[in-house]
Amino acid sequence: xxxxxxxxxxxxxxxxxxxxxxxxxxxxxxxxxxxxxxxxxxxxxxxxxxxxxxxxxxxxxxxxxxxxxxxxxxxxxxxxxxxxxxxxxxxxxxxxxxxxxxxxxxxxxxxxxxxxxxxxxxxxxxxxxxxxxxxxxxxxxxxxxxxxxxxxxxxxxxxxxxxxxxxxxxxxxxxxxxxxxxxxxxxxxxxxxxxxxxxxxxxxxxxxxxxxxxxxxxxxxxxxxxxxxxxxxxxxxxxxxxxxxxxxxxxxxxxxxxxxxxxxxxxxxxxxxxxxxxxxxxxxxxxxxxxxxxxxxxxxxxxxxxxxxxxxxxxxxxxxxxxxxxxxxxxxxxxxxxxxxxxxxxxxxxxxxxxxxxxxxxxxxxxxxxxxxxxxxxx
Numbered sequence: 001x002x003x004x005x006x007x008x009x010x011x012x013x014x015x016x017x018x019x020x021x022x023x024x025x026x027x028x029x030x031x032x033x034x035x036x037x038x039x040x041x042x043x044x045x046x047x048x049x050x051x052x053x054x055x056x057x058x059x060x061x062x063x064x065x066x067x068x069x070x071x072x073x074x075x076x077x078x079x080x081x082x083x084x085x086x087x088x089x090x091x092x093x094x095x096x097x098x099x100x101x102x103x104x105x106x107x108x109x110x111x112x113x114x115x116x117x118x119x120x121x122x123x124x125x126x127x128x129x130x131x132x133x134x135x136x137x138x139x140x141x142x143x144x145x146x147x148x149x150x151x152x153x154x155x156x157x158x159x160x161x162x163x164x165x166x167x168x169x170x171x172x173x174x175x176x177x178x179x180x181x182x183x184x185x186x187x188x189x190x191x192x193x194x195x196x197x198x199x200x201x202x203x204x205x206x207x208x209x210x211x212x213x214x215x216x217x218x219x220x221x222x223x224x225x226x227x228x229x230x231x232x233x234x235x236x237x238x239x240x241x242x243x244x245x246x247x248x249x250x251x252x253x254x255x256x257x258x259x260x261x262x263x264x265x266x267x268x269x270x271x272x273x274x275x276x277x278x279x280x281x282x283x284x285x286x287x288x289x290x291x292x293x294x295x296x297x298x299x300x301x302x303x304x305x306x307x308x309x310x311x312x313x314x315x316x317x318x319x320x321x322x323x324x325x326x327x328x329x330x331x332x333x334x335x336x337x338x339x340x341x342x343x344x345x346x347x348x349x350x351x352x353x354x355x356x357x358x359x360x361x362x363x364x365x366x367x368x369x370x371x372x373x374x375x376x377x378x379x
Contacts, residue, residue, distance in 0.1 A: 011178055017075065019067035020179060023102070026063060027157070030056035034150070036253050039245070043295035043310055054109060055123045061106035064099060077178070091163065099158050105149040108142050115139035180372050210247035210254045212378035213337055219374035222260065226347070227364035235267035235276075237290075244375060246337070248305075248326070251297045256307070260290040280354045287315045294322075295359075303327060311343070313350040321346060324371070331376075340375040 167175035239261035325340025
């Protein structure tokens with residue numbers, strides 16, 4: 001097979017094609033990671049994805065600069081078919097804007113990380129120097145700019161894809177086909193159709209998000225079991241809110257965020273409840289809210305799952321693991337999800353029980369928290 005290294009009047013060479021498709025893969029990776037991490041709570045997994053997103057961005061910047069340098073050395077081929085002046089002007093404008101955004105977006109991200117006092121590590125191989133010093137106000141401006149550049153990139157990519165489809169389907173020329181790896185001449189529409197299908201399926205996967213669920217406050221419960229003088233006792237929290245997005249086929253983007261009113265504790269004994277809200281225990285006056293936020297969720301099979309999460313109680317945050325089951329069904333013509341799970345904690349890890357209560361002689365250290373959620377699709 002003939003290897004075409006340099007562009008000619010009708011064909012793209014191997015380096016030009018490689019720069020194009022590597023950039024496509026890097027931009028797709030950067031975008032998908034960005035979408036996934038956007039709604040995740042702060043935690044180890046989110047920081048890892050931030051690092052990966054930044055690494056993809058720096059790789060995009062490097063390949064775009066190399067691609068422009070190669071384009072100067074090896075000019076692109078002419079149009080694959082007749083084009084009117086406005087079409088030529090539009091195509092050149094979109095390409096120029098794409099190159100501009102592919103350079104500006106990683107640079108604003110790099111600047112934003114520097115302003116936030118977070119150095120950029122590229123795939124863990126090396127660390128880039130900070131471009132500027134810490135500046136919280138400038139970080140906010142750069143973050144907004146970065147977001148608008150992401151919108152612009154999405155629109156420009158859409159225009160680019162629409163233009164390629166138009167040339168391939170409506171005009172029937174080789175604009176799309178000649179960018180395909182291994183193409184040496186007119187080969188029919190099959191390969192082009194496959195490329196468009198791959199692009200469409202990739203875009204659909206990136207856009208797919210887990211279903212949002214709304215917990216039924218009357219049917220959902222957060223309870224716990226502890227021991228006092230060796231005897232078990234139960235309690236519950238009567239007021240909480242939950243933000244849930246869950247799809248067993250998209251666990252990477254699934255999450256749960258629960259906010260619990262600490263003062264709503266109810267153990268069935270007024271004296272004990274009053275003490276539990278006090279400074280020796282939950283200290284609800286100073287820490288009115290407890291929170292539970294998942295960082296990762298993995299499947300265990302047969303409707304069973306395990307979530308790694310951060311639990312914040314009395315101002316202390318610890319990593320915990322929640323094992324749970326989920327069953328989906330129908331309730332009066334409305335979809336319903338029923339979740340049940342447990343997590344075991346040490347109360348003293350969170351400072352719950354001060355002074356004379358810090359030991360487990362009277363009140364046990366281990367507490368099992370049980371969560372039962374009945375939820376319907378959010379409107």
